[in-house]
Amino acid sequence: MFPVKDDNPTSTVPWVTYGIIILNLLVFGYEMSLSLDEKALINFFDTYGLIPEKIVNGQSLFSLFTSMFIHGGFMHIFGNMLYLYIFGNNIEDIMGHRRFILFYLLCGMAASGLQISINPHSTVPNIGASGAIAGVLGAYLLTFPGAKVHTLIFFGYFVRWVKLPALFVLGFWFIIQLFSGIGSLGYMTADTGGIAFFAHIGGFVAGALLVLIFNKKKRRFLDGRFLGM
Template sequence: MVPLRDNNPTTITPFITYGIIIANIVVFLYQLSLTPQQLQGFFQIAALVPCQLSSTCPSSPGNSLIPEWMTLITSQFLHGGFLHLAGNMLFLWIFGNNIEDRLGHVKYLIFYLTCGVLAALTQWFFSQNSTIPSLGASGAIAGVLGAYILRFPKAEVLTLIPLGFFLTTVRLPAFFFLGFWFVQQAFYGIASLQTRTNVGMESGGIAYWAHAGGFVFGAILGPLFGLYKRR
């Protein structure tokens, strides 16, 4: 199930959304230039490592190059693989422009980063002693989706659905599509508490609790940032 586009025209050019997408791609290209050992070291520095933020890591001296609180922001621009990056940027490209149009450039940037920080803190709350780096724009984008479902609950999203070897498209209400996405992330977060394999942080840090937390905080902060004001 892949969303293709929405049907809400914007009245401004979404410079911030485009800029965030470009920044994520540039950082990912830098990641590709690193050896596996260098990449692991880079994640330890720039990604959010819960036990470092909690100062409970058993053997790690912690991050001496970037203050731990800064990783709440820098981790938002790291990704664990091409599919991780592509999926996040697809959702941001489709839904971010409408929220930026409603909030304005500056408030949208603050809203986006704040949702990402709060999402990361949500994941940290449930895994304070974890040594696995948590990374990705998913939490911030979940905040965008949380705001979108409030502002455009009846919008239709053209969705690509595979049926065996064939593909078909259907239009699904944003409320249904994003509501299903939220329930799925919350379920995975709950499931991760029941297993020692840490399902909630697959592929080196895709945190389902961050997704769920970002979605909720986006829905809360969106109206406070002026989501319903006419521009």
Template structure:
């Protein structure tokens, strides 16, 4: 018993709840490496494959790794802030990948993305400017995220992790670009069809 007549065990439990162990905070990072199934994993890796290598070329290998992990952690924090009472486990790399997409938007404003667009019963493959593709994606995430704040069901998607990760990635890229910490892109033109040209940016590598 303490001076107020409260059992010591109760006090210890209160302190444990008030100050979670380090392992709890570590889950903000470890959740990035977990997925809900192969479809979830492959979908995330597809987006990372499309946008990740170009951002890595601009930042460098080590800086890109740190950038990716940092975006993932802050994306987890954004989800936690937006859903403080949620008891549903959050897993997936989409918050970190959203950060990569945000950086891509800033670093490659004139790039194009080969996109699959469903039109009624048909699927059309078209080339879209990267700002259009990423802008539409972000707006959809934001609309879904704001809707989830007033809905009891969020649909099993951590919308605010996507929003937070994207915003953090864009902001970090903006800061690095302003300080000259990103490598300049080299433009390589690759013919795509008779009427369109896909631009792929990369940094020259010395062998």
């Protein structure tokens, strides 16, 4: 299941969402310039990526923020930025630009916090905007459950384009993260890499809770119409 766009118009230009996407792309471009020197790239990840063991020991606390803007490859950044582009504009619209910045960063920190608590002795750098963007998805599901999301569904070699409610698309995404996270518990070690499922879970739950505070317009999307709350 691969979301492409949503039918959920906004009343403002999502400058912060665009800015976050541009910043991530600029950082990724810098990473690509380092890729010619593998040692320099590894050092960049070790310095600015979030290493749970360091955070637990009170070191490199700045990486709680910097790690949100680093990605490990083209598909990693493409998927994250696509989700942010599709769903971020509506959340920024209901919160306002400044609130959305704070919301985004808090979701990212909450995501990192849960991941650290699950594997506090990990020495593997955690990188990516997935946790913060998961917060955007959690906020979107709670605020716009009936919004239609254009989605590609793959059946082997066949692909179908369908419109599904956000409740189904994002709810399904969260369930996948939840079960994948639980399934990964028995395999985690200090040097195990892979997908930080608990960062996704933590960010999603944080976003669903924080939107109740940050939602300036107090509106909910249902059956294609905005309803006052």
